[in-house]
Amino acid sequence: MPVKHIPDIVVGRLPQYLRSLQRMALEGRQVTSSQELGERLGISAAQIRKDLSQFGGFGKQGTGYDISFLIRQLRTILNIDHDWDVAVVGAGGIGSAVARYHGFTDRGFNVRLIFDSDPEKVGTQVGEHTVQDYAQMAEIIEQAGVHIAMIAVPSADAQDVADKLVKAGVKAILNYAPISLNVPPGVYVQYIDPSIHLQRMTYYLSR
Amino acid sequence: MPVKHIPDIVVGRLPQYLRSLQRMALEGRQVTSSQELGERLGISAAQIRKDLSQFGGFGKQGTGYDISFLIRQLRTILNIDHDWDVAVVGAGGIGSAVARYHGFTDRGFNVRLIFDSDPEKVGTQVGEHTVQDYAQMAEIIEQAGVHIAMIAVPSADAQDVADKLVKAGVKAILNYAPISLNVPPGVYVQYIDPSIHLQRMTYYLSR
């Protein structure tokens, strides 16, 4: 497989392809085409073919793509052919909801740990998990070999949490706090901030 | 103000500028520069100047940008100089967390309504809100003149909810269900799917 430099914007589309394909598989479908996939996602067929062909020829001329084969290929490319353990930091509303959420399981992730610094919360149950003390976080995460974490703490604490996570060996952070994080090279951060998405839409709305 | 066609990618950066500026204001800062803003966000100074200048000359040569002035301008551009009422559909983990979240208030949004179809949940309290019956949703939303909604229901129900919302006059949907929605032109959808963000990072991780 010719591993060139894949543009980040292409990498960002692969999970979308995967999600649609998994949905099709769930619907009992066997085969799809770049055109059909494109219609579902609002992406041009040419773009989907070009993106996929960067990683190899996964389709058949005249036929299209075998859905379960393509799912397997994408899972391998995205490094989710085996599940990742995930830690959640913050057992407030968002952190608890995310820790209880069952939608990660078939997408390559398993929440294993949840931490909070509030003594009232430490020891309580969130879904299947027991909230552990933030003071022990670094040690526990390092010991468990967890490399992915979600931050769901107040903005004021988010950078400190990120620093601790990085020291503990975390390489990927999904940040629910509405603030930009500084991390060293080799550590990846993604952001979820609903207000940003809403503001992106209100631009187009009139009153 | 010369209103050209602004590329969507530019519109998508404006909320990020606004968020950083609001944070700077909170820190007591008065003035900033395209360079400083760029460093905080990982965006080039030239790009920030170019983006902002699409809407007018907001800065002063030699000085930079007045933070609170630029905040006001951006809020006007993004249509959040007045708050928007928001409805939440689904009072499960995510829906409840979002409805209780206080972080929307100073970003231009107020959650006013929350709905669920589960009779066990209807009538219960979620933060300051009473869960209302999904069966009355369309009527209540239309009556209240709410134009923005968040969908936090199982994937299987999300499209039906979206259809009902559109009929009730909703123009902007933030969808937490991991599925693509079909909506008519003039209705905007944004997606929040943590798995997609995580997969985007695992591509770069090795085991």
Place this chain on the structure above:
DNA sequence: TAGATTGTTAATCGATTAACAATC
């Protein structure tokens, strides 16, 4: 075979960056 759809190239389109005159 005939029809369909891929993989890939070349052309187009759009976004980012570099550079600098204007000016506070």
Place this chain on the structure above:
DNA sequence: TAGATTGTTAATCGATTAACAATC
């Protein structure tokens, strides 16, 4: 004034699309 930083232009860079030969 001298130093700093904007707004804007032109050049570069990269991404998307159109088109079609290859082929299932």
